Amino acid sequence: MATLEFERELVKLREDLEEIREDRGFKGDREARISELEFELKARTTRVFAELTPWDKVQLARHPDRPHALDFIDLILTDFVEMHGDRHFGDDPAVVGGPAKLAGQRVMVIGHQKGRDTRENVRRNFGMASPEGFRKARRLMVQAEKFGMPVVTLLDIPGASPVLEAEERGQAWAIADNLLEMAGLRVPIVVVVIGEGGSGGALALGIGDRILMLEHTVYSVASPEGAASIVWRDHKFAPEAAAALKLTPPDLIELGIVDRIVPEPPGGAHIDFDAAAELLVGALEDELAALAGRDIDALVAARYEKFRSMGRGAVAPV
Amino acid sequence: MKIFGRRDRERRGPEGLWHTCRECGEMAYEREFEMAHKVCPKCGFHERLSAPERIALLLDDPEAFVQIAPRLATTDPLKFERDGLTYPEHLARYQQSSGLIEAVICGKGRLDGAEICLAVIDFRFLGASMGAVVGEKITLTVEAAMEARLPLVIVNCSGGARMQEGMLSLMQMAKTSAALRRFHDAGLLYISVMTDPTLAGVTASFASLADVIVAEPGATIGFTGRRLIEQIVKQKLPEDAQSAEFMQEHGMVDLVSPRRALKDLLGRLLNLYTGAGAPVDSPAEEAEAASVEESPEGPEAAPKVDESQPAGGQV
Numbered sequence: 001m002a003t004l005e006f007e008r009e010l011v012k013l014r015e016d017l018e019e020i021r022e023d024r025g026f027k028g029d030r031e032a033r034i035s036e037l038e039f040e041l042k043a044r045t046t047r048v049f050a051e052l053t054p055w056d057k058v059q060l061a062r063h064p065d066r067p068h069a070l071d072f073i074d075l076i077l078t079d080f081v082e083m084h085g086d087r088h089f090g091d092d093p094a095v096v097g098g099p100a101k102l103a104g105q106r107v108m109v110i111g112h113q114k115g116r117d118t119r120e121n122v123r124r125n126f127g128m129a130s131p132e133g134f135r136k137a138r139r140l141m142v143q144a145e146k147f148g149m150p151v152v153t154l155l156d157i158p159g160a161s162p163v164l165e166a167e168e169r170g171q172a173w174a175i176a177d178n179l180l181e182m183a184g185l186r187v188p189i190v191v192v193v194i195g196e197g198g199s200g201g202a203l204a205l206g207i208g209d210r211i212l213m214l215e216h217t218v219y220s221v222a223s224p225e226g227a228a229s230i231v232w233r234d235h236k237f238a239p240e241a242a243a244a245l246k247l248t249p250p251d252l253i254e255l256g257i258v259d260r261i262v263p264e265p266p267g268g269a270h271i272d273f274d275a276a277a278e279l280l281v282g283a284l285e286d287e288l289a290a291l292a293g294r295d296i297d298a299l300v301a302a303r304y305e306k307f308r309s310m311g312r313g314a315v316a317p318v
Numbered sequence: 319m320k321i322f323g324r325r326d327r328e329r330r331g332p333e334g335l336w337h338t339c340r341e342c343g344e345m346a347y348e349r350e351f352e353m354a355h356k357v358c359p360k361c362g363f364h365e366r367l368s369a370p371e372r373i374a375l376l377l378d379d380p381e382a383f384v385q386i387a388p389r390l391a392t393t394d395p396l397k398f399e400r401d402g403l404t405y406p407e408h409l410a411r412y413q414q415s416s417g418l419i420e421a422v423i424c425g426k427g428r429l430d431g432a433e434i435c436l437a438v439i440d441f442r443f444l445g446a447s448m449g450a451v452v453g454e455k456i457t458l459t460v461e462a463a464m465e466a467r468l469p470l471v472i473v474n475c476s477g478g479a480r481m482q483e484g485m486l487s488l489m490q491m492a493k494t495s496a497a498l499r500r501f502h503d504a505g506l507l508y509i510s511v512m513t514d515p516t517l518a519g520v521t522a523s524f525a526s527l528a529d530v531i532v533a534e535p536g537a538t539i540g541f542t543g544r545r546l547i548e549q550i551v552k553q554k555l556p557e558d559a560q561s562a563e564f565m566q567e568h569g570m571v572d573l574v575s576p577r578r579a580l581k582d583l584l585g586r587l588l589n590l591y592t593g594a595g596a597p598v599d600s601p602a603e604e605a606e607a608a609s610v611e612e613s614p615e616g617p618e619a620a621p622k623v624d625e626s627q628p629a630g631g632q633v
Contacts, residue, residue: 066498162542162550164559168568172541174519176455179495180527199479200491200522200541207492221488221519226546227481231400245484246396255395257485307496308457310489314395317387318419 002064006056010267013041026118027149045266055239056216057248061196061218062158065270067112067277068127069096069154072194075277076284077102085086086135089169093124094190095205097134097140099149108144110137110205114195127196128161131174131185134204138178141185141248150188150288153205159223160201160259175204182207183307184300188291190284192262193217194269197247199226209303210287213249214280215264220247257310260287320385321370321423321441339363341536349558355577360457362532366514368416369423372473376436376581377427377516383436385425386458390451392420398482409444416442421476422453422467424459429471430585432595435463440475441515448520449480453490456524460497469507469588477541478518483498491523507591509584512539512562512571530587531571532580534561539571 003011017037020026045161050058073080073096080100084091098111104250112129137153144151162173180207182189189208197206197219213219221227226243228237252258262283269276289301335348342365351358354363355375366373374380391409392560398405413419421443426435437459439446447544464469478486501508510528512521514537533539540560548555558564558593575583622623 030406091369104332160386160541162547164547164555166549167540167542167547169561170520170568170570173526173570175541176491176495176526178426179492179523180499180502182498183496184491199488200519203491204487207496219321219485219616221484223480240400243482244396244398244400245481247484250500252485255484255486290438304496304500307489310493311453311483311486313484314393314450314486315390315454316393317389318391 004059010045010048013037013044017041040251042266054242054248056226057061058218060244063270066195067269067273069113069156071273072154072280073109073278076281082107083140083160086132086139088135089219090132092130092133092136094127094129095136097136098311102125106149106167107152108140109152110140112157114156125161127157128159129201130161130166131169131171134178137205141181142160143186147186152284154189155197155202155205156195157198157201158196159198175200178204178209186296186300188299190287193219198223209291209299210259211281212260212262212270213258214262215249216268218247219252220245322615340365349469357577364536366441368442371439372438376429378429383425383427386462387455390455392449392451394488411442416440418443421446422452422455429588430595432588433467435459435470440473441475445477446475447477447480448490449483449487449488453493456494456624460501463506466502467506469592471509471584473511473513474516474520475513476516487569491519492505495527498524504569510586513537517543532573532575533571535574535576537560537562539565546560598604
């Protein structure tokens, strides 16, 4: 388990609590001690999380123990069959997807996929998708439209792969094609940021009828490090950039970009995958049910209007 | 709003001044350099053009260009500040130095007789970064072209997203792409001209979502900037990586056109794809006579297709 600086005291409390729960020979009132510790853990968690800076929130969204796309797929969906390949060049393990069922209903699920350990991270390029990943995603979206399945996308990417090979194979073109495709896709699309919503690589799976963010995630035009090196000319100003970029879920609700925040269990999704999955599945069921009844022309028109209006409040004639 | 300021009209400068090429370091007569639309007469390096210069290069009558939303400006939605410098203060510097309100000029005009909607992005304005104004004006131009059923030409360049507008900037990629989806569904022509540099969010949205992509020689084109790639892979990239020619070789752009032939090429493409403007099979003399008459800057300013260029891909 990885532990962030501000998580230390909470981890210590959780360990103490676990120890007493397991210690059959505890001297004294074991039950009372447990509820005392539970109360303290709850209070301290609330306090610690209330005081997080935007930069802390970035760390939390990048927490290596957070559930990734395949963890959520495993916990909230059934019958998932992972599809591979873009039919042009290769298969990108940094993007996963395929048909599955959510509460018995067919869906096409597509997500960015980070690795759990070093070896898997190398294989999945730390979740930094290549053009092949975006093209696989597009292929699955087109299939979803053909077979009338709503699309659920799970966003968790530091940024699109920044290497020359990706450039040679048209990274920008692959992302742009997805934007064009999703803008007019004739099935409902629900987008969920489950970790790090990093820039254009995130947006390449990010156009939909409803945009959700898990409570401890971020969604940003560039990584705070990248923005700092552009604006401050030094990536060390990442904490300042994180604050200035307005990348947390409440910020993005206020800017009219995100529709809904999905709560996470106390301490974050990485403390309790099952509880996090249950909260997510509830939100997805609501959202998909609300979209299922909509006339498809009206839905696509409303999706256009949703994105057409973004930034309208940010411009005015002088 | 006037797009041709005093500086633009006087841009040729007095005779006898020298221009030093940013690429080869050789000196050439300023006048010769300006007459070649800022292409180095020694090495062929294409210096960046401002948006007014580009409009003057491409349109039959630049003064007749009717602008779309010329006075649109940002409202600083994030209240962005860096070291005590607010975003509006930062912008004011660029507005002063460039004479522009924002990084893009859009409108309607004629190119070789064909009526088009044209958007031109200007690198001098904050690295031609895309914020809500750029996204909105590009979208308005796409919509205007759709409304009037006109071809669309966008002369692209950009360093990427406008950091100071955060996620609202990223969402302009979605907005412009959604507008282009409707535009393409309506069966209309969009030609993208990629100039130096066309990078990041602009390449990954409206710049590449075109029917035809024309690039200027030597322009840097791509998604991730060279500096970041080199930082990450910890090695120098080849000199030509991400050049227009490199991108053409990898199948990402249709044509690399020298600037002197650009207007003629666009005129031909507009005619070939839509039938608009001067017919391509008209006798050469007639086309020449027409462009001499229409060009506000005389015959030397009207670029022609250079027959000495190799065929096969390059124009």
